[in-house]
Amino acid sequence: MTSTVAAPPAGALPGVKDEPRAAGAIGQTRAGWGLLTPFLVLYLAFLIGPAVYGLVMSFFDGSSVRSGLGPFAGLDNYTEALTSGDFWSSMWHTVLFTILTTPPLVIVALLLAMLTDRIRRGKWFFRLVFFAPYVMPVTCVGLVFTWMYVPQTGLFASWLSALGLPAPAWLADPNWAMIAVALMTVWWTIGFNFVLYLAGLQDIPRELYEASAVDGAGPGAQWWRITVPLLSRTTVLVTMLQIIASLKVFDQIYLLTAGGPNYSTRPVIEYIYDVGFTDFRTGYGAAASMLYFVVILAVSAVWFAISRRRA
Amino acid sequence: MTVSYPQGTSRRAALGALGLAGVGALTAGCGSPIAAGIAGTGPNATSLTYWNLFTGGDGINMVAMTDRFRAAHPSVHVDAVTLAWGTPYYTKLALAVIGDRPPDVAITHLSRLPTLAEGNLVEPLRADDLAAHGLTGDRFTAAAWRKGQVGGQQYAVPLDTHPFVMFYRTDVCKKAGLLDATGKLKPIEGTDGLVAALSACAKVTGGYGGVVNVNADPATCWRWFDTLYGQLGGQVLADNGTRIVLDDAKAEKALSFARELTVQRKLMPSNIDGSGVTQLFASGKVGLLFDGEWQIPTYQGAKTPFSVAPVPNLFGGTYHCFADSHALILPRNGRRDARRRDESLTLVRGLLDNSLVWAKGGHIPAFREVQDSAAFRKMQPQAQYVPAAKAAIYDPAGWYSGAGSDFENIMGFAVSAVEAGQLHPAAAIAQLRQKLADYASKPAPVGGTGS
The missing domain is CATH 3.40.190.10 (Periplasmic binding protein-like II)
Structure with missing residues (x-):
């Protein structure tokens, strides 16, 4: 079978009424819904359904060792979470992690992308090198960094002592543990933002640089007046995706510090895991999840507002 | 884009055939555990499911013990499932019991037993059933056997003590x-x-x-x-x-x-x-x-x-x-009849009989026959800290x-x-x-x- 028809995409000419296609529109809509059905069924069954059930659960004193929703609790679970020091401190750890990781993951990714973009030969090599860590599973990265952070004999400790610097107790010091986790995360996940920036850079027409060079613009001015403004859509996307990804932190903290030392790195998802699963209190766990969901939702709403205004 | 099909076969026919094949596979799959799970028919009576949380060296030893049991009891099919240690295991165990799909036999830590019993997730073990399989208190490390009781009722048979x-x-x-x-x-x-x-x-x-x-x-x-x-x-x-x-x-x-x-x-x-x-x-x-x-x-x-x-x-x-102990329990199951209970306890006893293998992982066997055996007494360094298990x-x-x-x-x-x-x-x-x-x-x- 050879497909030769190349129909112009609908809406390709804004403002022009596409009269002959109107009759087929209903059929097309039906086909569209038909094709969407498998996705919608899964989306309803595994995302919307459980989310609504979770919301219902949060108003009951449910337990994973009892059947049913349990006794009605009203807003008690929410009151408990909002007045719990442990909930708020874990919430802060998640925010702290986001503050520590988002700026380097955006700025360093941009710098790496700009450097790679300037390379004439062997660009693929640097693309591969910077993206490679991202495809590693978190368990492997966690294991490798645990070894590198080993006190006294670890790689980082021996590097620092070779330089005559005292090595901090990376994962054992409450002041350093989150920084250590953030460092690992930057190394591990920068590849994704790097690739987005690289694609953004390649979308900038070369003529702009040529024209500006003719007009006497130096590299600094070109960067500030061409690269940065034309990358702003990518920057918004990268930043928002990064904030949301960082707010969802759990795995690497759980693997590196188990939430310690003395709870100083426990993120809110680990708190939810602890109360909801380890302590069997699914109702309370659901309430804590809902509060956390509100935060993610607020961040997503900001992104939505920004991207709509720009579009 | 050109896709070639075998002569005389339209795309529609090919897709139709694929769909039919799928339905056929589903029908054929009715005998599989997945289909049985969906249909709620459950496995047949001579098949026992056994859940544990052992990986690494302990996992290898437990597989060896289960295999020895299988060799000694060819009529009983043991379906052993290993789950991640700790919270994931206990969450799944509780949900399996509540969802009415519990394993026949499961491992628990004795330190977890009071909570499981409180939650009505474990079946109380009757003294005569236990005695029929030679599982009586005098044949176990006393501290571990006692910890297998909640409110005076025996719920668990200890496998080891790990101090x-x-x-x-x-x-x-x-x-x-x-x-x-x-x-x-x-x-x-x-x-x-x-x-x-x-x-x-x-x-x-x-x-x-x-x-x-x-x-x-x-x-x-x-x-x-x-x-x-x-x-x-x-x-x-x-x-x-x-x-x-x-x-x-x-x-x-x-x-x-x-x-x-x-x-x-x-x-x-x-x-x-x-x-x-x-x-x-x-x-x-x-x-x-x-x-x-x-x-x-x-x-x-x-x-x-x-x-x-x-x-x-x-x-x-x-x-x-x-110290803590690993122990064997029968998770609560309303459909467990006398025969199935008997077979489950046979598995429990079989694992205990083979617990010299278990001792290789460092654990002190709770079953006295193994603990007092010449073979275990020779096992080093395990034999050195038996007093710790007793205390x-x-x-x-x-x-x-x-x-x-x-x-x-x-x-x-x-x-x-x-x-x-x-x-x-x-x-x-x-x-x-x-x-x-x-x-x-x-x-x-x-x-x-x-x-």
């Missing part, structure tokens, strides 16, 4: 003059005795004398504290976890001693993690190691010259060290207590902070009281209402 013990490097300890003529560690008594032994080891190694894990492993920190504090006669919880009975003076004494060894005397590292502990002990940079006996295979694999002894009695009171005192009962629980995390994180020099003992005790009070005052999410 917190003291490993020692024979080469380092020999140079330090800590071994007797037969090459065994001379008895260490009192805190002064331990400090002297650690100092002697430190002189040999030129660094630390001993090690216990501090970072990112609250369970080990709790086990070390429980061993010290328990020797002072201290208890943490009472009345099923609703009352905190922490003795501040005793806790402070235990914590101060742990801190003295790390922060003040620097005889043990105050900043060390799991892999660091293994590295220090395996490379001979310390003489003594405090850890669970389940680490024995690690050092046997590393060809470390070592042996094991019970943690010394440091405070002169009744001997105590942290076992388990984690206090409470819905938030037991292996892998938040109780262990709360206790362990505070102890870790003291050992690392980040918290003073008094501040750690205040933190413990505050965090425990949060749990003790809450209604238990186990038992009570619901089915």
